[in-house]
Amino acid sequence: MTIDSPVHRAWLTEHTLGLLEFGRRTPGPRGAQWLDETGAPDPARPVLTWITCRTAHVYALGAMLGVPGARPVAQASLDALAGALHDDEHGGWYTSVGPGDGEVDGTKSAYAHAFVVLAASSACAAGLDGARALLDEALATLDARFFEPEHGMHTDEWDVAWTRCDPYRGVNANMHAVEALLAAADVTGEARWRERALGITERVLAWASAHDWRIPEHFDAGWRPQLMLNVDAPEDPFKPFGATVGHGLEWARLALHLAAALGARADLVDAARHLYARAVADGWDAGAPTPGFVYTTDWEGAPVVRARMHWVAAEAIGAAAALLRATGDPAYAQDYARWWDHAATVLIDHAHGSWHHEVDDHGRPDAGVWPGKPDLYHAMGAVLVPRLPLAPAMAVAVRDGLLDRP
Template identity: 30%
Template sequence: MPELFDQMQPFFDPRWLRRQIFETIDFYDPQCVDQKNGGFFHCYLDDGTVCDRTTKSLVGTARFIYLFSVGTMLGGPAHWKTIAKHGLRFLDEVMRDRINGGYYWQAEERQVSDDGKDTYGQAFVLLALATATKAGVAEAGPQIKELAQTITAHLWDDAQQLCVAKKSRNWHWTDPYRGQNPNMHLCEAMIAAYEAIGDRAYLETARTLARTVTITLAQQTGGLIWEQYDQNWRPDWVRRAEYAGNEFRLYGYVLGHSIEWSKLLTKIYAYTRESWLLARAKALYHQAWQRAKDDRYGGLIFSITPDGQPLDTYKYYWVMAEGLGASARLAAADPVQQRAYLDNYQWLFNYCWNHLIDHRYGAWYPKLTRSNLRTGYEKSPLNKTDYHPITNEQEAMHVFEKLVPDAL
């Protein structure tokens, strides 16, 4: 185990960040590739041992495509592009609904086991297609428009300017649950689609989603991002037993999501320069950071109750990763408070290095107790893939390639 990092470590060095991304991808390469059934394996123990050889997650598949596409964009080995194409082929052959459009939620080997159409899953496929396109995978590009049109036609609620959470295979049944989370990731995917093919309509959709969630909905919930709503998009304050343990239907103010939204708002702001985007990004970041920061044990806690009391004080890898990306992007967007954002970034990366990053085998531990103890020995359970650390280390890379050295 390396010594604890101190104030002199290179968290701000783009070359060092690139190495961190590559080392994380190396944890999955080559054992993630399922040569028999196609696609990827989706569960790994600490040492990289595969712990589930049959379950195929739409979200996990899309995230693996994203990982290997990012690695390709950053100059990684040539076979990473081949692995991204391998994942795209599985999506097309097994998970894609050629009759009704869209993509199924889950399969076992090559047989669909859950044929629901979740906005969350469609969003990550769109992100994967866009990122693969940016990485030079030509066949991914035409599918961006097709999937975006499918999402608009079947999942978009024009009256509310948001997407519903889930529909049936043929789009006839609509799940009554409403949530901000799938809309947040659709916003992310639409930004990526705009970056991939330059169609400003995708950026406008991202902007619409951002305004609806971070202003219209947040006005009902005290400014922070609440997770669940009823069919009329009124906040649902009830903690429902049927959603217990469902990582896609969370309860409470999940503070990492307010921080993640702040990052997305800065990305849109970089293209539109509309002042409300930066204002909301700063407000969400500061409100969430203040409530999440754990001065005793380090890191950021997960969630709080409607009245602001700690709810889930565990330390989740993705919350820390989003804190890094948001801190870096706000440091670039807000020169007045730049030093504070950089200090937060350094403090949080120091925590991640000392507690969440596995220096023996690679990748990040998924979850710790509040006092930073391990909760299990699955390094990468279903859907994880370390997408969050990689995307946010890439965000930080881009910031620190441009930020003037004196600021650091």
């Protein structure tokens, strides 16, 4: 497999169209609905802000790619962020609404707010109605309510009225804030958001380097690592114990996007190599009945949760493609082909569409952590990152006609 071959690009295009077709039924009156294995909305689940944001982002990309029907899905998702999911009384965005009438989880999370910034940035690039006002509000909220200048990082969670900040601090929300801030910088032309993303990334890379390139995920209010947090709840979907393999891959890619945006940052490229190498060495479980990436490891690299999450493989594809672009090292081309072979054989659902979000170590669909197929965000990244330059951000690159011109 050659990353830039016409046949491979055609396959990526076909898969992109299949993903967008799968998720068409997600819009609901209150936001993007959780999808089951067949792509049907699951009415028993609440409408989540982060799922709605990811849907707006993905279908804004689809609209800019020229896929008919994508723009209405993106606009409906964006409208929900200005409507049912927005807290008109206290400001910011709820975690979720529903499934019943009047049911609201009013928790304000940095994770969800980072995705509002990403969604609004992509919507701006696509020219969706109300996008710029939403982006301005989202950036102001993320800055004023979550960013801690003394630490250079974002807090994790507030109550609905912004009166109590949870003492937990986490890297996951900050990772998605980096992606969102890079997108916002390219859309708005405001370099300060890129500089903030750089500061966050440099701190995370320093922590990773100090732990043999395994990234500490959990911290206390003073940003001291809590390496044993959730040791008794290792399968938590957002706060699992140990090192999260997929995040090592995702941070590697983000470091490369930053390096490309800033120029002449060999240190970021070197760090990306280390993160990727550690994640692959620890995470690729070649000896299992069906090889794949484990979810988490302990601090010596031993697997903790062996379930295979689709998003980890998607991020491996993106990281290998980005490293190949940044370094020209053919070893990454070999990895890129290997990860796509794994995805196509084990994770892509050729019967119903999209990707199985979780499989066991025999390659059988599972639902221990992620039931159904709630969104397309990671899979969409896997098909677009290999076709785009490392900078500018994805939505701006698509808007500016840089697809297949990396």
